[in-house]
Amino acid sequence: MNKKMVNVQQAKVIDKRQALRKMWEIRIFEEMIQELFDAGELYGTMHLCIGQEATAVGGAGILKKSDWIVSTHRNHGHCIAKGTDIRSMFAEMLGKKTGTNEGKGGSMHIADLNVGNLGSNGIVGAGFPIAAGAALSAQMQGTDQVVLCYAGDGATNEGSFHEALNLASIWQLPVVYFIENNQYGMSSSIEQMVNIDKLSDRAKSYGIEGITIDGNDLVAVSKTVSQAVEKARNGGGPTLIEALTYRHKGHSKSDKLMYRSEEECRQWQENNDPIIRLESELIKNGVQQEADIRQMEFTIRKEFADLVASVKSDSEPEIEDLLTHVYAEGEA
Amino acid sequence: MRMITYLQAINEALDEALAQDERVFLLGEDIGVYGGGFGATHGLQEKYGRQRVRDTPISESAIAGVSVGAAMTGMRPVMELQFSDFITVAMDQLVNQAAKIHYMYSGKAKVPLVMRTAAGSGTGAAAQHSQSLENWMAHIPGLKVIQPSNAYDAKGLLHAAIKDDNPVMFYEHKLLYKTLGEVPDKPYTIPIGLADVKRTGKNLTIVATGSMVNKALEAAEIAQEKGISVEVVDPRTLVPLDTKTILTSIEKTKRVIVVTEAVKNSGFSAEITSIIAESKISMKLKAPIVRLGGAFVPMPAQKMLEAHATPQVESLLDAVTQVMAEIEV
Numbered sequence: 041m042n043k044k045m046v047n048v049q050q051a052k053v054i055d056k057r058q059a060l061r062k063m064w065e066i067r068i069f070e071e072m073i074q075e076l077f078d079a080g081e082l083y084g085t086m087h088l089c090i091g092q093e094a095t096a097v098g099g100a101g102i103l104k105k106s107d108w109i110v111s112t113h114r115n116h117g118h119c120i121a122k123g124t125d126i127r128s129m130f131a132e133m134l135g136k137k138t139g140t141n142e143g144k145g146g147s148m149h150i151a152d153l154n155v156g157n158l159g160s161n162g163i164v165g166a167g168f169p170i171a172a173g174a175a176l177s178a179q180m181q182g183t184d185q186v187v188l189c190y191a192g193d194g195a196t197n198e199g200s201f202h203e204a205l206n207l208a209s210i211w212q213l214p215v216v217y218f219i220e221n222n223q224y225g226m227s228s229s230i231e232q233m234v235n236i237d238k239l240s241d242r243a244k245s246y247g248i249e250g251i252t253i254d255g256n257d258l259v260a261v262s263k264t265v266s267q268a269v270e271k272a273r274n275g276g277g278p279t280l281i282e283a284l285t286y287r288h289k290g291h292s293k294s295d296k297l298m299y300r301s302e303e304e305c306r307q308w309q310e311n312n313d314p315i316i317r318l319e320s321e322l323i324k325n326g327v328q329q330e331a332d333i334r335q336m337e338f339t340i341r342k343e344f345a346d347l348v349a350s351v352k353s354d355s356e357p358e359i360e361d362l363l364t365h366v367y368a369e370g371e372a
Numbered sequence: 373m374r375m376i377t378y379l380q381a382i383n384e385a386l387d388e389a390l391a392q393d394e395r396v397f398l399l400g401e402d403i404g405v406y407g408g409g410f411g412a413t414h415g416l417q418e419k420y421g422r423q424r425v426r427d428t429p430i431s432e433s434a435i436a437g438v439s440v441g442a443a444m445t446g447m448r449p450v451m452e453l454q455f456s457d458f459i460t461v462a463m464d465q466l467v468n469q470a471a472k473i474h475y476m477y478s479g480k481a482k483v484p485l486v487m488r489t490a491a492g493s494g495t496g497a498a499a500q501h502s503q504s505l506e507n508w509m510a511h512i513p514g515l516k517v518i519q520p521s522n523a524y525d526a527k528g529l530l531h532a533a534i535k536d537d538n539p540v541m542f543y544e545h546k547l548l549y550k551t552l553g554e555v556p557d558k559p560y561t562i563p564i565g566l567a568d569v570k571r572t573g574k575n576l577t578i579v580a581t582g583s584m585v586n587k588a589l590e591a592a593e594i595a596q597e598k599g600i601s602v603e604v605v606d607p608r609t610l611v612p613l614d615t616k617t618i619l620t621s622i623e624k625t626k627r628v629i630v631v632t633e634a635v636k637n638s639g640f641s642a643e644i645t646s647i648i649a650e651s652k653i654s655m656k657l658k659a660p661i662v663r664l665g666g667a668f669v670p671m672p673a674q675k676m677l678e679a680h681a682t683p684q685v686e687s688l689l690d691a692v693t694q695v696m697a698e699i700e701v
């Protein structure tokens with residue numbers, strides 16, 4: 041085996057106040073697109089990550105700009121945390137030419153390569169080997185880039201998960217596999233879909249380190265991810281992180297939430313909301329005052345409302361745009 | 373000019389591409405010391421090392437997915453799928469990822485990968501190792517599909533495929549690997565999307581793909597002895613398809629046979645035939661179009677059955693007789 045022992049520098053310490061702001065940006069972004077959807081202004085689908093803001097910000101938010109993320113259908117948080125322009129994200133959701141993907145991707149495919157966002161995927165589990173490929177690129181080109189690959193708990197039952205982890209391990213690729221275990225894949229509870237307690241145990245089969253953490257604890261997430269990222273950056277190979285979390289909303293717009301109890305939802309929402317947890321800690325430790333936080337929340341809402349208002353008058357793609365970008369022009 | 377095999381031509385193109393461009397690397401099952409399923413990568417790992425000629429686990433989905441990720445981020449992977457039949461296992465990455473990313477990201481990402489694979493029947497390898505599924509890929513916007521029928525084309529088109537900024541599916545034929553052809557010993561490219569008239573003739577055009585090109589040429593020789601002058605057109609690339617060369621030939625000969633090794637039903641020959649039927653040339657045809665293709669059966673292992681499952685020179689000659697016999701309208 042070609043595993044190297046790597047001394048990992050201390051974890052990057054996340055700036056909690058900035059992180060809280062990012063987490064609020066994600067939540068408000070999603071609340072607003074939900075409103076737009078309910079108002080009949082938004083076409084298509086979306087998968088909200090409300091309740092999972094700590095895994096987004098503690099993960100993608102601590103990477104360098106040059107590092108990559110590979111995201112999933114539940115991607116808004118990851119994209120915002122990695123620095124994707126929020127106005128362009130609203131525009132993409134609203135089908136505008138000014139969107140991140142000029143209206144060709146929609147909610148599920150938001151990408152922004154300039155900030156290291158390699159894109160979000162509509163095929164469950166497809167990101168695992170793609171992330172390994174980007175990590176292989178970094179390794180072969182001798183850059184110090186690391187790839188953070190997000191996936192859901194359900195995705196770990198896809199063959200691509202197992203193929204990619206094995207390959208990333210034998211090649212010691214600079215990739216961190218980050219499973220947001222929000223307990224369900226659509227209606228299927230992970231308990232019923234796997235016969236193990238911890239998804240991170242699956243790492244053993246591939247000779248890589250597996251860690252399970254509290255995914256609603258921003259500090260724990262950022263610490264664990266940054267350690268894994270630095271290990272990968274220094275040639276220590278991949279890590280599998282499982283972060284326990286919960287999505288407050290349904291799987292997508294069509295979800296009637298028949299598969300989980302109200303009591304369970306309430307428990308997670310009231311006692312384990314990552315934003316409330318972080319706020320209470322900041323207030324308790326005197327880092328930030330409740331009033332300042334509410335002011336910040338208000339400001340973001342105002343900013344975003346203005347963004348949406350301005351995006352609405354952006355132009356839509358032309359019919360001619362239908363046929364562009366099928367093939368890349370020219371040769372290498 | 374020197375003669376080398378189709379297999380050597382492919383090996384040479386890979387060798388030159390690795391030498392020319394640092395970003396090019398090969399990956400696939402057993403492509404290292406073993407030299408690849410059919411020997412196409414023979415000697416390359418020794419020359420370029422294990423980093424650039426990478427043996428992978430038996431993980432088709434990962435091989436394709438790694439190629440997508442690497443291609444998006446600045447490398448130019450050339451992946452080998454040992455048998456084209458295994459494309460089913462890699463399908464998501466090729467069809468939903470490689471083919472879609474450039475479009476979904478509105479041109480902001482490119483996926484310059486090449487998928488090389490050995491296709492076709494004629495080795496007795498039975499139903500899961502003998503298929504001609506290139507038509508599947510030709511149906512997917514975003515992919516380019518190449519099917520070289522001789523050594524010269526194989527080398528030039530492979531160079532072009534590696535230089536192309538799109539995902540290119542490169543279909544090699546197992547039976548063609550041993551065929552000899554004149555091949556320059558320097559790198560050269562053949563434009564993707566340019567059909568080739570392999571033989572000129574006056575009375576009839578045979579549009580033949582892949583392994584059928586040689587059979588069509590053989591049939592043309594025999595027909596010539598009977599005074600029938602046959603033109604053979606090889607599209608070489610299914611996507612993009614050079615309809616102009618095909619239609620120009622048919623406009624001249626006014627009779628046409630389309631032949632593929634792949635199963636005829638819903639196959640690529642239907643595409644070519646439709647293009648002809650939709651063009652004004654269809655009104656000038658002196659006989660209905662005849663279409664030959666594989667029988668609608670999984671490929672049998674037994675030799676005689678296998679031979680009957682795909683068009684042969686005799687079936688082509690029968691078709692020639694049929695088309696020539698049609699009365700002029």
Ligand SMILES: Cc1ncc(C[n+]2csc(CCOP(=O)(O)OP(=O)(O)O)c2C)c(N)n1
Nearest residue numbers: 114162163164192193194195222224225226
């Ligand atoms: C290959 C594939 N199978 C099924 C689906 C339909 N689907 C979309 S999301 C989803 C659930 C995914 O669950 P998980 O991976 O846990 O992610 P989560 O939605 O919980 O974030 C399913 C079944 C899909 N998009 N792709």
